[in-house]
């Protein structure tokens with residue numbers, strides 16, 4: 001387990017080898033194998049874009065959907081870098097083959113599998129990915145209580161090529177929730193993109209009734225860590241149940257039916273959601289507390 005303050009992928013790697021500096025003081029070398037996953041052509045990405053940057057086409061971005069749990073997985077890669085280093089946010093076990101197929105077809109090199117939190121409604125694809133693509137590192141917050149290769153917290157940056165994600169702790173749905181935000185800088189995507197997990201959903205938010213959930217904390221997280229981002233920041237949540245794909249900070253500040261209320265009204269809404277527990281909860285939470293390595297620990 002590597003505590004992390006700074007993750008930067010170096011530009012010094014050949015097509016099949018990636019050198020990752022996990023800390024400026026502790027350089028580490030990781031050999032990544034080629035992806036050997038069987039291609040599944042029947043499954044395709046749901047939504048896509050080649051770049052959201054105002055600069056040279058640099059960020060490759062895909063929004064991928066898993067329909068049973070209505071989960072979004074996000075693929076990001078720096079395609080201006082010779083090795084096209086890529087990462088996945090919130091992969092789902094059931095769609096790992098589809099996601100790895102896209103990564104292979106696009107000639108990307110998967111470096112990291114990140115989770116925004118310990119999910120209760122599906123098993124993360126992280127463990128399966130690590131068993132299929134050697135060298136991929138799992139990332140989650142320390143506060144999640146989960147096992148992983150790398151732990152992140154507020155202020156950490158996760159580099160893939162010359163692009164990076166900034167980590168913001170956004171607890172409230174669970175204790176260990178984080179939001180990953182694309183970097184603020186001249187060569188970073190503009191507008192910025194926030195991968196909010198379940199902290200904020202489009203016109204909604206994550207429930208707060210289990211896994212250390214707390215509505216006051218969620219309210220404060222969203223207002224201090226997400227609503228303070230530029231209003232044109234794109235919001236990409238971990239779920240959508242209504243057919244939405246993307247929103248913006250400004251749009252949610254104006255139209256989110258829960259988070260536009262004052263704190264007391266918000267708490268009242270959250271206490272009266274009356275949602276049933278996720279069907280997969282008893283399987284998903286223990287599996288996700290080991291980052292999806294539950295069936296793989298003896299094999300890896």
Ligand SMILES: N[C@@H](CCC(=O)N[C@@H](CSS)C(=O)NCC(=O)O)C(=O)O
Pocket residue numbers: 069119120121198204205206207208239241273275276277278279280
């Ligand atoms: N029916 C689904 C679970 C739906 C659910 O509870 N979603 C969560 C996020 S996954 S833990 C949530 O926070 N929903 C908020 C909302 O307002 O819907 C299942 O059985 O898996």
